[in-house]
Amino acid sequence: MEQSAEWAKTLDQIQICDVRRRWAFSLDLGEWDALRSCFHPDAKVTVSWFCGGVGDFIERSKAMIAARKPEEHRKHWLGNMRTEIKGTRAVLETDVLLLIREYIDEALFDYTSYARFYDLFEKRDGAWRIFEWSCIYDKDRLDPVVPAWDASDVYAQVVLEGPQTGFAFMKLRQAERGRTIPETVVVRDTDAERSLRRRGQSWLVRRI
Numbered sequence: 001m002e003q004s005a006e007w008a009k010t011l012d013q014i015q016i017c018d019v020r021r022r023w024a025f026s027l028d029l030g031e032w033d034a035l036r037s038c039f040h041p042d043a044k045v046t047v048s049w050f051c052g053g054v055g056d057f058i059e060r061s062k063a064m065i066a067a068r069k070p071e072e073h074r075k076h077w078l079g080n081m082r083t084e085i086k087g088t089r090a091v092l093e094t095d096v097l098l099l100i101r102e103y104i105d106e107a108l109f110d111y112t113s114y115a116r117f118y119d120l121f122e123k124r125d126g127a128w129r130i131f132e133w134s135c136i137y138d139k140d141r142l143d144p145v146v147p148a149w150d151a152s153d154v155y156a157q158v159v160l161e162g163p164q165t166g167f168a169f170m171k172l173r174q175a176e177r178g179r180t181i182p183e184t185v186v187v188r189d190t191d192a193e194r195s196l197r198r199r200g201q202s203w204l205v206r207r208i
Contacts, residue, residue, distance in 0.1 A: 012085050012090070016121050016128050017081050017083070019121070019128055019129060019130065020078065020081070020119065020130075023130075028075050036055075036058060038129060039130045039131075039133075040054075040122060040129045040131050041054075041055075043130050043132065043133065044133070046185065048137070048170050049181070050182070051184055072100075072102045074099065076096055076098055077096065077097040077098075077099060079096065079097070080095045081094045081095075086205070088122060088124070089120070089121065089203055089206070090120075090128070090204075091120060091200040091203065091204060092117070092118075093118055094119070095114075097113070097115075098112070104142075104154055104172070104173065105153070107144060107146075108146070109145060111141075111143075111169060111170075112140060113137060113140040113169075113170060114138045114140065116135070116188075117135055118196055118200065119134075120132040120133075134184075136187070137185070137186065137187050139165070139166045140168065142169040154172070157172055163187060163190050164187055166187045167185065
C-alpha cells in the first residue's frame with residue numbers, strides 16, 4: 001500500500017512539472033491552444049506586466065509577439081523544481097531564467113531575469129493544471145548586445161538600491177513600453193513573498 005501511494009505521488013509530480021515545461025515551449029513559440037491547455041479556465045496570472053485572467057493574458061501575449069521586431073525574441077529557461085502535494089491540490093516552485101533580446105532607446109539589449117514561478121495547481125477531472133501563477137523576482141541585469149556601445153544613459157534611469165533592486169531593470173523595460181506594473185508583483189525577501197507563501201499553504205489545506 002505504501003509503495004502504491006509513493007508511485008501515485010511520483011506520477012503526480014511528473015504530471016505537474018510537465019505542465020510547466022509545456023507552458024514554456026507553448027508561450028515562447030506562440031502555440032496558443034497548447035498554452036491554454038496548461039491552465040484551468042478560471043486561472044489567474046500575476047507577472048511583471050499583467051494581472052488578471054488567463055484568457056486576457058493569452059490575448060495580450062499574442063499582441064506582444066505580433067508587435068515584435070525581427071531582431072527581438074524571448075525564451076523561458078526552467079531549472080530546479082519542487083512540489084508540495086496534498087490530495088488534488090499542489091504548489092509548484094520553479095527556478096526560471098527569462099532571456100529577452102529587445103530594443104531600448106533604439107539599441108539592442110539582452111535582458112536576463114532570475115526568478116521563480118510559484119504555481120497553485122489543482123487536479124480536476126483527472127488532469128493537473130495551473131489555477132494561479134505568480135512570479136517571484138530575484139534579480140535582473142541588462143547588457144548591450146554590442147558591448148562597446150555606451151549604455152550609461154540607459155543605466156542612469158535604474159535605481160539599484162532598496163528592496164526593489166531585484167526588479168530594477170524590469171521596471172525600466174516596462175516603462176519604455178508604457179506598461180503598468182501590477183501592485184501585486186512579488187520581489188524576493190519581501191512581505192509580498194512571505195504573503196504569497198502563506199497563500200500557498202492555505203491553498204493546500206483548502207482555506208482558499
